[in-house]
Amino acid sequence: MAGSEPEGARPGRSPITIAWRRFRANRLAVAALYIIGLLYVLAILAPVIAPYDPSAIENVLTTRYQPPSWEHLFGTDDFGRDLFSRALYGARVSLSVGLLAMVVAVVFGTIYGAVAGYFGGIIDNLLMRLVDVIIAFPTFFLMLMLVGIFEANIVFLVLILGLTSWTSTARLVRGEILSLKEREFVEGSRAIGLPGHLIVLRHLIPNALASVLVTAALMVGGMIGAEAGLSFLGIGIRPPTPSWGNMVSAGQDALLVAWWIAFFPGCLLATTILCFNLLADGLRDALDPKTLTRKYV
Amino acid sequence: MWRYIAKRLLQAIPLLLGIATITFIVVHLAPGDPMDVYLEERYRREVDPQVIELIRRRYGLDQPLHVQYVRWIGNLAQGDLGESFRYRRPVAGLIAERIPYTLQLTVLALLSDVLLGIALGIFAAVRQYSTADKVVTIGSLIIYSIPGFWLALMLVLVFSVNLGWFPTSQTRSLDYDLLSTGEQVLDRLWHLVLPVFVLGIASAAGTARYMRNRLLEVLSEEYVLAARARGLKERAVIFGHAVRNALIPIVTLYGLSLPFLLGGAVLIERVFAWPGMGLLSVEAIGARDYPIILATTMIAAVLVVLGNLLADITYAIVDPRISYDGRKRA
Numbered sequence: 182m183a184g185s186e187p188e189g190a191r192p193g194r195s196p197i198t199i200a201w202r203r204f205r206a207n208r209l210a211v212a213a214l215y216i217i218g219l220l221y222v223l224a225i226l227a228p229v230i231a232p233y234d235p236s237a238i239e240n241v242l243t244t245r246y247q248p249p250s251w252e253h254l255f256g257t258d259d260f261g262r263d264l265f266s267r268a269l270y271g272a273r274v275s276l277s278v279g280l281l282a283m284v285v286a287v288v289f290g291t292i293y294g295a296v297a298g299y300f301g302g303i304i305d306n307l308l309m310r311l312v313d314v315i316i317a318f319p320t321f322f323l324m325l326m327l328v329g330i331f332e333a334n335i336v337f338l339v340l341i342l343g344l345t346s347w348t349s350t351a352r353l354v355r356g357e358i359l360s361l362k363e364r365e366f367v368e369g370s371r372a373i374g375l376p377g378h379l380i381v382l383r384h385l386i387p388n389a390l391a392s393v394l395v396t397a398a399l400m401v402g403g404m405i406g407a408e409a410g411l412s413f414l415g416i417g418i419r420p421p422t423p424s425w426g427n428m429v430s431a432g433q434d435a436l437l438v439a440w441w442i443a444f445f446p447g448c449l450l451a452t453t454i455l456c457f458n459l460l461a462d463g464l465r466d467a468l469d470p471k472t473l474t475r476k477y478v
Numbered sequence: 479m480w481r482y483i484a485k486r487l488l489q490a491i492p493l494l495l496g497i498a499t500i501t502f503i504v505v506h507l508a509p510g511d512p513m514d515v516y517l518e519e520r521y522r523r524e525v526d527p528q529v530i531e532l533i534r535r536r537y538g539l540d541q542p543l544h545v546q547y548v549r550w551i552g553n554l555a556q557g558d559l560g561e562s563f564r565y566r567r568p569v570a571g572l573i574a575e576r577i578p579y580t581l582q583l584t585v586l587a588l589l590s591d592v593l594l595g596i597a598l599g600i601f602a603a604v605r606q607y608s609t610a611d612k613v614v615t616i617g618s619l620i621i622y623s624i625p626g627f628w629l630a631l632m633l634v635l636v637f638s639v640n641l642g643w644f645p646t647s648q649t650r651s652l653d654y655d656l657l658s659t660g661e662q663v664l665d666r667l668w669h670l671v672l673p674v675f676v677l678g679i680a681s682a683a684g685t686a687r688y689m690r691n692r693l694l695e696v697l698s699e700e701y702v703l704a705a706r707a708r709g710l711k712e713r714a715v716i717f718g719h720a721v722r723n724a725l726i727p728i729v730t731l732y733g734l735s736l737p738f739l740l741g742g743a744v745l746i747e748r749v750f751a752w753p754g755m756g757l758l759s760v761e762a763i764g765a766r767d768y769p770i771i772l773a774t775t776m777i778a779a780v781l782v783v784l785g786n787l788l789a790d791i792t793y794a795i796v797d798p799r800i801s802y803d804g805r806k807r808a
Contacts, residue, residue, distance in 0.1 A: 209616075314496040317782045318775070319737050322759070325744065326775055329763030330508040406625055410745050413627050414760055429628050433749070440635050447628035455623035462619070 200391075203467040210463020213456035220453060224272035233263035235270040236421055246439045256441040258431060268446055271423035276453070278339055278418070279405035285343025286404075287397050290350025291386060297351070298358030299381050309355070312348050320345055324407060329416045338417060342404050350396055357389035391468040395461050402457030409450050425450045483791060490783050497779040498554065502547055505768055537561070554776065560769035564762075569773045572758065577740060579649060580754030582666075583673055583747070584739045588732070590678030591685055596728065598682065599689020604716060606694060615690065618683035627745040630676045634749070637672065644672050647751040673750045677743055681735075688731065692724040699723075726797045733789025737781035 205211060223230060244261030247253055255264035297308040327333075327341045361367060362385060370380050411417030412426030420427055425446040432443025534540045538549055553560065559569040602614035621629075638646040645651065651665050696702065697720050705715045744756035751757075755774065762770035 310496075314493060314500065317493060317497050317779050317786075319778050319782060321744065322775065322778050325760070325763060326771060327504065329760075330505065330766070330771070332509075402623065409625055410627065413625075413745065414748060416763065429625075429631065433631055436631060436635055437639060443628065443631050443635075447625065447632065450628060451620075451624040454625070455620055458619055458623050 200467045204463055207463040207466060209459050210467075213459035213463070216452065216456045217460065220272060220449075220456075221276055223269060224276050227266075227269040227273055231263075231266035231269045233266045235266045235423060236262060238262060246435070248439075249441050249445075255445040256439065258439070258442050259435055264428070264442060264445060267423040267428060268425070268449060271425045271428055271446060272449065274335070274418055274422060274424040275405055275408060275426070275450070278335065278342070278408045278424075279401045279453075281339045282342035282346070282404040282408070283397055283400045285339060286347040286400060287350050287393060289344065290347030291354050291389070291393060293347065294351035294354030294356075295358055295381050295386055295389070298355035299362060299377065299385060301359075305355070309352075312351055315345075316348050318345075321407060321410065324411060325414070325416070328411055333417075335418065335422075338408065338411075342407055346400065346404070350393060350400075353392055353396060354386075354389050357392060358385050361385050361388050395465045395468065398457055398461035398464055402454040402461070405450065405457070406454055479794075482794070483787075486787050486790070490787065493783060494780060495551075497783075498551060498776060499547075501772060501775050501779070502550060505772055506543060506546075508766070508768075550772070559773040559776075562762075562767055562770050564765050564767045564770075569769050572770065573755065573773065573777070576753060576755050576758045579752060580740060580747075580756065582670060583677065583752060583754060584743070586670060586674045587677035587681065587743075588735060588739065590674065591681040592732070594678065595682035595685025596689050596725070598686035600693060600716070600721060602686065603690045603693035603697065611690075614686060618686045621679055621683040622687070624680075625745075626676055626680050626743070627749050629680070630672065630746055630749040633672055633676060645669050647749070649752060673746050673752060677746055685728070685731070689724065689728060692727060693720055696720045696724045726793065729792050729796055730789040733792060734782075734785050736785030736788060737778050740777065740781055 238260045244257055245259055247257040247261075249256045253263050253265060255268055258264055258267070293308065293312075297305045323345050324341060327345070328338060331337060331341075333341060358381075362380075367380060367384055370384055375383075408417055408424065409426030409429070412419075412424045413430045415427070415430060418424035418427055420431065428446035429443045429450070432439070432441075432446070435442050531540070538546055541549070550560075557570070559573070561567065562569050562572055565572060598614050598618070602611045605611045634644075634646050637643045645668065649666065649669050650662075651657075651669075654662060654665055657665060702715060702720055705719045706712075710718070740755060743754075744760055746752070747754045747756040748760060755777075758770065759774040761767075762774065
């Protein structure tokens with residue numbers, strides 16, 4: 182950074198510009214962002230890039246269990262299907278489930294927390310007691326039970342993942358709102374007669390968004406891991422639809438003859454989750470006003 | 479102190495009731511008739527409807543839902559967890575059989591987590607921004623990001639399949655009964671190495687990151703500066719003042735791991751065919767064995783509530799600034 186001047190003190194620069202500059206200085210986080218972008222592009226372009234049909238089974242006897250080669254980058258599985266193509270199509274499932282489940286959790290949690298924090302009193306009390314009850318379930322266990330009992334399809338899986346994971350966001354947003362609503366600019370908007378829902382939407386939620394963003398990045402990684410875990414247990418995404426989790430599971434059965442079946446999808450999972458964690462770390466450093474003061478004042 | 483604990487325990491009752499209610503509703507919203515599970519579907523049509531009616535009555539399934547609910551809660555309060563559909567045995571007995579296996583795994587994993595995680599956290603924090611620090615922080619983030627079940631498979635691949643150092647799965651060898659007592663202990667430990675390693679290292683990575691950040695925070699406190707100003711040796715400052723204070727929130731973290739201790743690690747138990755609580759729950763979900771699902775969920779939830787309570791109490795004990803009625807003494 183070329184900053185001999187204190188960044189935060191310069192006039193005419195929005196907090197977003199400042200945060201973006203600070204984020205860009207973190208090379209690991211930027212690299213993570215690029216890799217994530219690349220993975221999503223690959224997933225979207227899967228039908229174009231994939232060299233084979235992901236579910237095509239030709240002559241099983243001659244094409245099964247082929248080790249990685251230029252012809253089959255990730256090798257072939259027990260049905261002779263091309264694993265590189267399956268991994269690309271699996272990326273579509275894993276990446277979109279992770280992202281959408283995060284959106285469900287964050288949107289629901291933000292609204293819930295904002296309502297509790299803004300209205301306070303009995304409403305807050307009731308809403309937060311319900312959060313206490315839900316938090317008392319170990320999350321993965323709750324997902325397991327719900328997904329297993331209802332034999333979830335993909336849409337349902339996204340909803341279950343999202344609706345079991347919103348409590349931390351709700352608590353976070355509630356806390357932020359509680360402290361924000363005592364601040365002068367909120368009192369000011371109340372004084373000029375701005376209706377309550379506009380105060381929440383225009384002033385409170387946008388100001389709480391910085392910390393929500395960090396949780397959101399962390400959550401995508403967590404969701405992708407959770408979906409992989411459930412699919413590994415055979416109750417998330419079920420074959421023949423490929424997801425990275427159920428591909429690893431298929432690889433476990435063939436571990437002795439074909440290590441590559443489990444190896445590659447697991448690498449992709451680890452890379453993706455790692456990148457989201459790095460991204461969250463970078464966002465936290467870039468958005469946290471505390472590190473701002475420590476570094477620049 | 480005791481008043482505080484009693485108050486917290488009383489507060490836990492409505493919470494547990496809420497959990498029980500939600501669990502009950504969820505399980506009974508599930509599609510399908512429990513009888514299909516009890517009698518495998520293919521036999522279902524051949525069985526005399528009167529017999530089915532008898533079985534239904536035996537399990538109280540002929541009663542309306544609210545009656546079933548009240549009866550279930552009543553039994554639960556008395557510690558009666560019901561009878562498994564699949565095993566046709568009391569659930570409590572089944573769980574009691576699985577708990578020792580889970581405990582072996584989780585206690586050892588937690589132990590390695592504590593030792594390794596805290597040590598690495600301190601190691602990295604006192605060398606902030608050095609190469610060693612970067613290796614620990616980035617390395618722990620990488621390990622933290624790797625799905626445990628996949629790491630387990632890869633370790634099995636390398637250390638069991640290729641090198642043959644450790645067994646691929648199970649809790650003991652086939653010839654276990656023929657071994658002497660000493661050899662039996664070794665055999666058990668030998669089977670524990672890989673699963674404990676995977677569980678331990680993943681949570682140690684999290685602990686190390688947390689410990690490092692906490693210690694760095696504490697090291698910038700004024701009392702650390704004061705200790706240094708008094709001319710204390712760095713070692714005394716770190717271990718006598720900083721680490722002790724940085725450990726306080728870590729205690730909370732471990733209180734919260736109580737559900738893990740008994741609930742087991744579903745995914746790792748699956749990889750190693752480890753007959754613990756986690757595997758029991760997954761199998762029960764696969765087989766729609768509702769009494770077991772209800773029981774394991776309730777146990778897990780009770781443990782979360784107890785874990786929270788335990789964390790708060792130990793927190794109050796180790797941090798004299800906190801008083802039991804929640805006010806800060808300052």
